[in-house]
Amino acid sequence: MQWKKVAGVAGILLAGALGGAVAATVLARGEAQSDLPDSPGQHVSDKRHRPNGDGALDRLRREQQELRRRLEAVEVQSDSGAEAGVHEHPSAAPSAFDMEHETQVLRSRHEEWRRRHANEHRDAAWAREKEAAFSAALGATAEPGGYKILQVDCRTTLRTTELEWPSYTLASNGYKLALHLDVPGCESAIMLEPPVDGSRPYRATARYDCETARTGDER
């Protein structure tokens, strides 16, 4: 439940009701005053002929005060909820816990990819041909990407490449050239975990799923 939204809507409704009550009060006063003569003395005497008039105004004033009190309570609750951060919108900036959880999800995803690749049969003829083409495509982007190609391993549909950069910073700058490799029918993924020592050479595995390329369903 989005507390702030509910509180906001309740506030709007109460504010609307409060406005209505105020308007009703003004109208009631207007009606009363329209019948009233100009002088105060006459006003007093007129009130005697309107026994229910003050009663209605008092009732409206009480309702107005009650609505104001409830509106203030809603505003206090809304503010305290926002300050405590306990009712934040679910898409608000994620907490450290969310980050760690999401990182774990991605680690699992990449680990699953690594396992599938390791278990996949190697189609020797296809793999040799594709490894050559793949190495050439990677080689063309190695210089602007700032990486060395340590290994290319094609199986039947999955390929991995081990890449090395002089540092993590350079890896962060250049990894997209490996991600955006121009190989039709292949999906790609790469994740760069922060290293303990960012100044040392940094290695990462780029993963390619070429199922579409194998089935010939290339666009």
Next chain:
Amino acid sequence: MSGGTYDLACGVNDSNLFDIGGVQGKQNISTLNIHGEDRHSSASVTATPCISYFHITGGECGSTASSGGGFLGQYTLQPSRVKWGPTFSGHFGYIHIKLPAQTGNGASTFSGYFVGAP
């Protein structure tokens, strides 16, 4: 830019606060049309929907769509949006577009893209 080619990355509007053209979040996109003009007689224009991980360096890309090596003229590319599915809804989507080098016919172009919901 690499070897005369141009690499573009276009961010994709992605929000649960506003309804953008009938689409709330990239996972609800059902149509993606990428338009421009291919003026290279042998190389092609390519477009790939990708994501950048929101919390760690890295990302993923789906399959690339291509205008075709021998194609000249106005293109409409409709690449697979597999990386914009619900699994990746928290990550930042973009389209990677590669334009071939300029030739005597002029430079190839990317005009824009259309996204639609069901």
